[in-house]
Amino acid sequence: MLREFLVIDMNKKKIKMFVLVGLLIISCFMISGCNIQKLLKKTIINEIENRYIEYSQNITVEDIEQALIEGSNIAKSCTVAIRVIKSGGIITTTESLGSGVIVKRTKNYDNTYHYLVVTNRHVTGTNANAKFSVYLDNDNYISASLIRYDSTYDLALISFDSGILLNVATFCEEELNIGQYAIAVGSPYDIESFYNTVTIGAISCPQRMIQEEDLNGKMVNNTFVQHDAAINSGNSGGGLYDIYGRLIGINTWKLVGDPGDNFEGLNFAIPSTVVYTTFESYLKND
Structure with a gap:
C-alpha cells in the first residue's frame, strides 16, 4: 500500500513528493506479534473502520426466531379484541371494532377476575352508555364498561369481569432504540x-x-x-x-x-x- 503526499511551495513553484511505503508498517505489525485474526474481523472502506460486535456466545438465526415466537405468544396472551355498538337514535346504530391490552388483573370475591384494558378513545368513543364487549376468541364475547378516556392522547380504559385467568401486559421500562x-x-x-x-x-x-x-x-x-x-x-x-x-x-x-x-x-x-x-x-x- 502506498500513500502519496504533495507539498506545494507557492513561492518557488516547486513540488516535492514524499512517498511512504505501507509495507514497513505491515512488517512492524508482524514483528510485534500482532494478532492477524483480529485485523481480519475489521473491514476498511474508504479508510473508515467499521464497528463490529463480539458476543459472549454464538447467537443463531434459530435463537432469534425462537425469541420472536416466545415474545409473540406473550404479547398475544394479553391482547384482546373490542366491539362497541353505539346508538344514534331509534333506528341508527354504528359498530366500532378495535383491539386492547390487558394492563391489570384483580381477583373478585367470587373467585372471578376483574380486568382493566387500555385501548384507543376513537375505538370506544366517549359515551359510557354505548354497549361495550371484549372478544376472547371462540365466539366468547364478554360485556365491558368504559372507565375513563383521555382528552389529550387517544387513550381509553375499559373493564370487564371473567372467570378465565388471562395474562397481564408487562410495561417496558427501558429506553427504546432505533432498529429493535x-x-x-x-x-x-x-x-x-x-x-x-x-x-x-x-x-x-x-x-x-x-x-x-x-x-x-x-x-x-x-x-x-x-x-x-x-x-x-x-x-x-x-x-x-x-x-x-x-x-x-x-x-x-x-x-x-x-x-x-x-x-x-x-x-x-x-x-x-x-x-x-x-x-x-x-x-x-x-
Missing part, C-alpha cells in the same frame, strides 16, 4: 376472522413528535413510537411489544396520505410510558 424489534398484535378488519394477528417490524423512531388536535379541538404536541410493523383498521388500541413481549406502545394510527402517495410502514403507537402515566391511579397496586 417491534411486535404488533391486534384484530384487523374482522375481529373473529383475524383475531390477534401478529406482525413484526422494527422501531423507526422511539420518540416522534407529532402535532395533532386533542378532543377539545386544541393543537397539542404528542409523542409517538414510530415503527413499521404492519397495522390496519382494527389494530387500533392493540399493543406494540418488544422481542421479550413487553408492552412498548398502543397502536393508534398510520400515515396513509392521499390516493397515489403509496406510503408504507409509517405507523405510530402511543408510548407505554404515556399510557402508564395517564392511567397511573388505576394501575397502581391496591
